[in-house]
Amino acid sequence: MENKVKFIKMHGTENDFVLFNGMSETLPEFDEKIVRKFCDRRAGVGADGILIIMEKPGYDFHMRYLNADGSEGGMCGNGAMCAVKFASDLLNKSELKFSASDGGHRGWVNDDLVRITISADAEGNNCTVDGRDGYFIDTGSPHFVTELIEAEEDDLKTVGRKIRYDRLFENGANVDFLKIMDNKYFVRTYERGVENETNSCGTGAVAVALMLNQTKSVDFPIELIFPGGVLLVDKSDVEGEVILEGAVKNVFQGSVLL
Structure with missing residues (x-):
């Protein structure tokens, strides 16, 4: 029925x-x-x-x-x-x-x-996937953050899929491509499960923000610019978590x- x-x-x-x-x-x-x-x-x-x-x-x-x-x-x-x-x-x-x-x-x-x-307890790690340097961290979903190379911008789906299925990631990973320009942080994400680029990703924004804070000493709040709009990641009043805003x-x- x-x-x-x-x-x-x-x-x-x-x-x-x-x-x-x-x-x-x-x-x-x-x-x-x-x-x-x-x-x-x-x-x-x-x-x-x-x-x-x-x-x-x-x-x-x-x-x-x-x-x-x-x-x-x-x-x-x-x-x-x-x-x-x-x-x-x-x-x-x-x-x-x-x-x-x-x-x-x-x-x-x-x-x-x-x-x-969002939990910020997980400790990220620098790692290399297929010769490509990046930063892996779990923000409730696993993310690999890496630099966006200009030559790849028109074929992000192919590049993202290759990294997403790398044997280094037991259960696969979302892939966040970061471009820093004029002190602004532009992000594009290939999402596992969608198997394509999405116009923004909340846990991806947190992953990129934590990478910037932990490896490049960028202070919170951190604004991430996605194709679909802006997400903000800030400190929380509770240790071990951050605030995602959008x-x-x-x-x-x-x-x-x-």
């Missing part, structure tokens, strides 16, 4: 998601086929991933993230900011506690501007038979 399920399309600096409210509705099992169908930009709604909001004791909500290819995702910074905005409107609260695949987080909402905490937008909402 088919059920009509409501959804909302949201994006954070053009990193876009289809969100389902499991706190108020009974949802079907989201298998790989359903996820791929929703995320397909020609035959579906179109998104970089699926967000499912659920109840969890001790928290305002729990966020489950599914990659566009149907696989279970790690922490997603932009997705979490979208989820916080949605839950804030639903619960009429501007400050929330939520959990994700990597544990507990805090979030704050001021109109369309959202701030969330704008979130509701695009449209609808319902579908599943």
Whole structure:
């Protein structure tokens, strides 16, 4: 028997998601086929991933993230900011506690501007992948940060895919390409699970900011410029975490038979 399920399309600096409210509705099992169908930009709604909001004791909500290819995702910074905005409107609260695949987080909402905490406990490491120097760090999702070479700018998908599947990364890695110009930090990210470049990446912004702070002594707050907009990473009042800040937008909402 088919059920009509409501959804909302949201994006954070053009990193876009289809969100389902499991706190108020009974949802079907989201298998790989359903996820791929929703995320397909020609035959579906179109998104970089699926967000499912659920109840969890001790928290305002729990966020489950599914990659566009149907696989279970790690922490997603932009997705979490979208989820916080949605839950804030639903619960009429501007400050929330939520959990994700990597544990507990805090979030704050001021109109369309959202701030969330991200763990900064992980120690990054300089490493070389296929002769290319970079910095590997896990910010809830694994990231390899490396310099953007001008000759690669038009073929980032091919370059990113090669690094993403390198045998050095047991479970694969997201790849963040950094270009420093006029003391500004421009970032492009190839995301595993999407298997393509996305217009921004929240955990990628944190990874780049931590690399800049830890290896180049760049002070917080650090502004990262992505193709889809600007994300800010700042110090937190709690040791071992940072604050990720960005704008979130509701695009449209609808319902579908599943």
